[in-house]
Amino acid sequence: MSGYWNDILVGSKSLVTGLMITAREFxxxxxxxxxxxxxxxxxxxxxxxxxxxxxxxxxxxxxIVCMACQRACPSDCITLAGEKKEGEKKKSLTQYQLDFTKCxxxxxxxxxxxxxxxxxxxxxxxxxxxxxxxxxxLVKRLEDQN
Amino acid sequence: MDTSIWRPILYLIGIMxxxxxxxxxxxxxxxxxAGRIQRRTGPMEAGYEGLLQPLADGIKLLTKQLLVPSxxxxxxxxxxxxxxxxxxxxxxxxxxxxxxxQARAMELSVLLLFAIASIAMMAVLLGGWAxxxxxxxxxxxxxxxxxxxxxxxxxxxxxxxxxxxxxxxLRDIAMDQQGGFWHWNIFRLDNFHFLYMxxxxxxxxxxxxxxxxxxxxxxxEAESELVAGFMTEYSSMGxxxxxxxxxxxxxxxxxxxTTLFLGGWDCPFGMFPGVWWFIIKIYILIFTFxxxxxTYPRTQIYKLLNLSWKILIPFxxxxxxxxxxxxxxx
Amino acid sequence: xxxxxHLRHDETFVLNLGPQHPATHGVxxxxxxxxxxxIVKAEPVLGYIHRMHEKLAEAGTxxxxxxxxxxxxxxxxxxxxHGYALAVEKAAGIEVPERxxxxxxxxxxxxxxxxxxxxxxxxxxxxxGFTPLLYAFxxxxxxxxxxxxxxxxxxTYCYMRFGGVYNDIDDExxxxxxxxxxxxxxxxxxxxxxxxxxxxxxxKRIKDIGFISEEQCRRYGATGPVARGSGINYDVRKxxxxxxxxxxxxxxxxxxxxxxxxxxxxxxxxxxxxxxxxEQALDKLPDxxxxxxxxxxxLKPGLGYHYxxxxxxxxxxxxxxxxxxxxxxxxxxxxxxxxxNLSLYGEVAEGMLLADALAFMGSLDLVIPEIDR
Numbered sequence: 001m002s003g004y005w006n007d008i009l010v011g012s013k014s015l016v017t018g019l020m021i022t023a024r025e026f027x028x029x030x031x032x033x034x035x036x037x038x039x040x041x042x043x044x045x046x047x048x049x050x051x052x053x054x055x056x057x058x059x060x061x062x063x064i065v066c067m068a069c070q071r072a073c074p075s076d077c078i079t080l081a082g083e084k085k086e087g088e089k090k091k092s093l094t095q096y097q098l099d100f101t102k103c104x105x106x107x108x109x110x111x112x113x114x115x116x117x118x119x120x121x122x123x124x125x126x127x128x129x130x131x132x133x134x135x136x137x138l139v140k141r142l143e144d145q146n
Numbered sequence: 147m148d149t150s151i152w153r154p155i156l157y158l159i160g161i162m163x164x165x166x167x168x169x170x171x172x173x174x175x176x177x178x179x180a181g182r183i184q185r186r187t188g189p190m191e192a193g194y195e196g197l198l199q200p201l202a203d204g205i206k207l208l209t210k211q212l213l214v215p216s217x218x219x220x221x222x223x224x225x226x227x228x229x230x231x232x233x234x235x236x237x238x239x240x241x242x243x244x245x246x247x248q249a250r251a252m253e254l255s256v257l258l259l260f261a262i263a264s265i266a267m268m269a270v271l272l273g274g275w276a277x278x279x280x281x282x283x284x285x286x287x288x289x290x291x292x293x294x295x296x297x298x299x300x301x302x303x304x305x306x307x308x309x310x311x312x313x314x315x316l317r318d319i320a321m322d323q324q325g326g327f328w329h330w331n332i333f334r335l336d337n338f339h340f341l342y343m344x345x346x347x348x349x350x351x352x353x354x355x356x357x358x359x360x361x362x363x364x365x366x367e368a369e370s371e372l373v374a375g376f377m378t379e380y381s382s383m384g385x386x387x388x389x390x391x392x393x394x395x396x397x398x399x400x401x402x403x404t405t406l407f408l409g410g411w412d413c414p415f416g417m418f419p420g421v422w423w424f425i426i427k428i429y430i431l432i433f434t435f436x437x438x439x440x441t442y443p444r445t446q447i448y449k450l451l452n453l454s455w456k457i458l459i460p461f462x463x464x465x466x467x468x469x470x471x472x473x474x475x476x
Numbered sequence: 477x478x479x480x481x482h483l484r485h486d487e488t489f490v491l492n493l494g495p496q497h498p499a500t501h502g503v504x505x506x507x508x509x510x511x512x513x514x515i516v517k518a519e520p521v522l523g524y525i526h527r528m529h530e531k532l533a534e535a536g537t538x539x540x541x542x543x544x545x546x547x548x549x550x551x552x553x554x555x556x557x558h559g560y561a562l563a564v565e566k567a568a569g570i571e572v573p574e575r576x577x578x579x580x581x582x583x584x585x586x587x588x589x590x591x592x593x594x595x596x597x598x599x600x601x602x603x604x605g606f607t608p609l610l611y612a613f614x615x616x617x618x619x620x621x622x623x624x625x626x627x628x629x630x631x632t633y634c635y636m637r638f639g640g641v642y643n644d645i646d647d648e649x650x651x652x653x654x655x656x657x658x659x660x661x662x663x664x665x666x667x668x669x670x671x672x673x674x675x676x677x678x679x680k681r682i683k684d685i686g687f688i689s690e691e692q693c694r695r696y697g698a699t700g701p702v703a704r705g706s707g708i709n710y711d712v713r714k715x716x717x718x719x720x721x722x723x724x725x726x727x728x729x730x731x732x733x734x735x736x737x738x739x740x741x742x743x744x745x746x747x748x749x750x751x752x753x754x755e756q757a758l759d760k761l762p763d764x765x766x767x768x769x770x771x772x773x774x775l776k777p778g779l780g781y782h783y784x785x786x787x788x789x790x791x792x793x794x795x796x797x798x799x800x801x802x803x804x805x806x807x808x809x810x811x812x813x814x815x816x817n818l819s820l821y822g823e824v825a826e827g828m829l830l831a832d833a834l835a836f837m838g839s840l841d842l843v844i845p846e847i848d849r
Contacts, residue, residue: 008457011676015442021671022183022441022607031185031614045628045643074540106543106634107642120628184610280491284513284830361604362677370499370602371831442677444604446831447513449680 047105048121049098052142059146061139062117065091069109069118077102078109093139100126100134157249161238168397169390170200172432176393179436203386210382217278218379226273226376227384230391233265237398242317244411244421255316256304259402260297263357266395267293270359270366273388274376285375288447289366292356295454300353302462303346306469307331307406310339320410324419330409338472346465347407349458351434354399356450359392361439365447400431488516491830495524499602499834502844506821506837508830515833518825520818526848533808538564538775539638541808546632548812549846551594554580554587554623555788557636562718562784563795564638567777575764576640577720582653582757583623583635585750589660590619591789592743592750595841599740600672602838603681611667618656625649638775639768650758657751664748673744682736686836688824689734697816700791701746702840705739707732712787724756736839743841746789774803790814790841814840815847 033040042048050069052061065082077099082091110118128134174189174196181188189196214220240255242248252258267289274286308314310331311322319331328335332347356363367375377388404410404427411424445453494505503524509517529548533541545560546553558580565572572580597612620630626645627635635642672678693703703710711728713721729745731738777799784795791813798807817840825833 004456007676014670014674014676017670018441018672018675019437021666022437025185025607025611026179026182026437028185030182030187032187034187034190043625043628045625047628072540074536074543104543104547104632105629107628108539108543111642180606184607185614186610280489280510287512364604368604368831370604371834373498440607441671442605442675443600443672443681445677446681446829446835448829449677 042122042124046120046122046124047107048123049100049103049105049126049136050109050118050138051121052093052096052138053117053119054142054146061093061096061142062115063093063096064115064117065093066115068112068114072108072112074106074108075102075104096138098136098138100136101131154249157239161235161249165235165238165394165397169393170204172393172396173203173389174200175432176436176439179433180440183437183440207383207386212382212384213379215278215379219276219278222272222276223379224384226269226276227380227387227391229272230266230269230388231394233262233269234391234394234398237262238394238401240316241398241401242320242405242410243424245317245321245419247421248317251315251317254314256308256314256319259316259398260301260304263395263398264293264297266391267357269388269391270376273380274366277376277379279378281372281374282376282378285366285368285372285378288368289359289376291447292359292363292365292450295451296353296356296458299349299454299458299462300357302459302466303350303353304406306343306346306462306465309466309469309473310334310337310343316405320405320412323409324412326412327409327414330407330412332407337476339469342465342468343407345461347403349462349465350407351403351431352453352458354403355435355438356454358395358399358435360396360435362442362445363450364444365450368444370444396432396435397428400428400435403431404428487511494521499837500844501598501842504818504842504844504847508833510830513830515825515828515830518822518833520821522818522844522848524848525845527845529849530808530810533805535804537803538568538777538805541805542636543632543634546634547845548810548849549788549790549793549814549843550632551591551843552587552789553631553633554584554627554635555786555793557633558584558719559784559786559788559793559795561636561638562786563782563797564775564777566784567780567782567797567799568638568772568775569777570639570771571768572639573765573768574720574762575644576766576768578757578761579626579641579645579766580636581719581721581724582645582754582761583626583633583641585753585757586619586623586653587633588789589747589750590616590623592747593619595743595789596668596672599838599841602834603678605672605678608668608672611663611671615660615663618652618659622649622652622656625652637767637771639771640766644766650761653754653758657755660747660751668744673740679737681832682740682835682839684735684737685832686736686739686824686828686839687734688820692820692823696819698791698820699813699816700787700789700841701739701742702791702817702820704728704730704742706734710792712785712792716785718784718786720757721753723760724753726753726756736836739839739841776801776803788813790843790846791817810849812846812849814842814844818842818847 052063054060055062065080070078070080079097080093081095082093084091110120178188189199192198192202214223237259239249240252240258270289271286274282274289307319311319313319323329323331327333332344333340334343359366367377377385380388404424408427411421412419413423488509488511491508491510493508494500495503500506505521505524507519507521508515529544532544542557542560545556549556593612593616597609600608623633624630626643626649627633688702688706690706690708693706693708699710707730709728709730714728726749729742729749731741778801780799782797786793793813794811796809797805800806821837821840825836828836
């Protein structure tokens with residue numbers, strides 16, 4: 001019988017405590033981020049999809065087509081090609097295709113690169129109805145940026 | 147001009163507008179209230195502070211197809227949502243909003259209200275059973291046992307009120323409580339009723355939460371167990387009517403609590419009685435409904451029945467005895 | 477558990493719970509044979525999110541499997557990272573610098589708190605309480621923001637490397653973590669315990685529900701909070717210390733009530749213990765590199781079997797690595813904790829009410845992708 005009264009008394013007290021807590025929260029400011037109106041700042045290490053780094057002087061990609069990124073990629077989403085132009089020591093990049101539909105943003109490609117040619121972009125507003133939008137031509141992207 | 151024709155028409159329009167606005171905007175209030183409690187903003191996009199959200203929801207629901215699943219009982223399936231709305235609107239007929247605003251002042255209005263309220267549970271039962279969905283059938287069975295268990299303490303507490311006021315007319319009950327909060331049934335100072343009537347008020351309030359199928363007693367729709375309970379198979383306005391019916395039941399529950407316990411349209415300090423006090427009181431009660439829903443986890447069906455049979459019914463029986471004793475002795 | 481006598485077995489029906497049901501997190505499907513609201517037989521059906529991770533490990537090189545580990549238990553991804561890194565380091569004989577070990581412990585424990593907070597939120601959602609979900613997410617968001625600063629991702633981390641970690645932690649991370657510890661400690665009694673733990677409705681719902689005996693735990697190989705809620709004092713961090721766990725002073729919460737409430741309390745106490753570990757690790761954090769020198773680009777561990785065990789938020793996780801000198805693993809087998817914990821379900825849920833069975837399922841803390849892999 002004591003358990004019965006105890007349940008009623010302690011139970012009611014716990015219920016009132018709960019109500020008091022939510023009442024206090026009711027008058028506190030909102031903590032959520034109103035996304036399209038205030039846009040979050042990405043941290044420096046944020047991993048968007050990869051992009052090429054341009055040489056500061058020439059504006060051409062730093063890439064020398066060593067294929068390390070392609071080999072490191074666990075999902076086979078990088079395809080690149082290059083050719084050796086006349087009068088240049090290194091190979092230059094002609095095509096760098098990123099299949100973002102398969103990419104898991106692990107960053108293996110950036111780590112594998114020894115020539116400072118790849119970095120993460122800060123793009124996170126990625127959505128489309130069209131699958132082809134995610135087969136990204138990074139060379140073209142770099143040219144557009146320049 | 148003969149007012150006897152205009153009176154019913156005006157009241158009909160008034161009640162429909164009141165019911166419609168409440169059914170639509172309590173949804174908005176609930177979402178805003180839940181948002182604030184959870185420290186979010188709630189609906190913001192449709193209109194200023196999301197005020198057009200009910201309209202947008204209504205349009206969306208109207209444009210959807212009303213599906214009747216192939217295993218369902220077609221007629222009952224379509225009747226159930228309507229049954230959810232009708233009792234709630236009908237109940238508003240006998241509610242005295244103020245001394246002069248009441249559609250019908252019936253002698254037995256308390257009895258009528260509870261008779262109609264039982265039909266609301268039929269909507270849940272029929273809707274769940276006619277869907278032919280296992281979750282819905284479980285939900286319907288739960289709703290019936292819950293309704294059965296909670297009508298008893300609810301009616302027992304109302305018997306206390308009827309004994310104190312000596313009337314089953316809601317208007318008389320409210321008139322009996324005029325003149326300041328010390329006359330209200332919840333803490334009535336002119337006899338010794340204040341000693342136990344607050345318990346009756348709490349019992350009545352808990353029962354009205356359970357009767358309206360609100361969390362923490364929303365066994366019938368328990369979305370984490372039964373998907374959406376009796377509403378699982380409903381789409382379009384069928385679903386919409388159930389939702390509106392739920393909110394209207396809350397309004398009726400709040401109106402009833404106000405009239406029976408909180409002095410109806412009476413001002414707490416005995417001045418300026420009027421319909422505004424009634425409105426303020428019912429919205430405070432409705433806010434409490436919302437507040438409670440967004441604070442507690444859900445109970446379990448047997449724990450719920452235990453609460454009614456082991457705690458609420460004994461307490462309300464003792465209440466009836468005490469009321470009778472104090473009325474007889476003093 | 478035996479069924480009440482009045483239950484007639486000839487009027488049963490089958491209720492298909494899942495794979496899309498609000499209470500079966502992820503894509504678990506449970507075939508319930510019901511008699512009214514009582515469960516006569518419960519049979520979990522798996523395989524709806526099988527992605528052959530173990531086979532994928534054989535297809536790629538050793539580092540290429542690292543991102544996949546996070547996709548298995550997405551709630552405690554860093555522990556899976558850690559377990560795989562430990563197994564490969566054992567195989568290849570790579571020494572990890574001390575600072576990296578400490579950073580691993582700090583991030584794994586932060587992730588464990590995030591996982592427990594999410595469990596708490598989802599458990600309350602199973603029980604029909606919405607508001608605690610948002611309060612827990614408010615705290616969890618702080619952890620995710622902190623981890624995003626150092627790992628670069630928010631949920632499926634790929635932070636550990638063979639021989640260290642991907643990135644060093646900075647001062648902002650350290651002060652942020654200390655702020656978070658004070659914040660969570662100050663919020664814990666009120667927002668978690670007063671609002672939920674002491675709530676009579678919750679106590680009535682989960683106390684004495686879902687009784688798992690110690691014998692059942694041992695028979696099914698249940699680990700983690702499920703075993704510790706049944707009175708088994710087993711925590712890989714204490715019993716077979718890996719990394720630098722032996723240097724920290726922390727308790728292993730054990731409750732012997734064996735019910736859902738015991739498992740609930742174990743997890744709530746573990747949050748506090750994790751905070752203690754993080755605090756000590758931040759105090760003791762040594763200087764130095766975060767990556768071992770001379771880690772070969774292409775790993776080719778010699779022939780051998782290597783096993784590593786770590787404690788995730790859900791229990792003991794084992795990585796069994798078979799190497800044959802090639803640049804990709806010959807075989808990788810995972811012993812994931814939730815699989816064993818879920819195996820209990822059918823036996824324990826028999827004779828329960830539907831609502832109780834779902835509350836019990838919530839108390840097991842299931843992460844389905846980790847079961848299916």
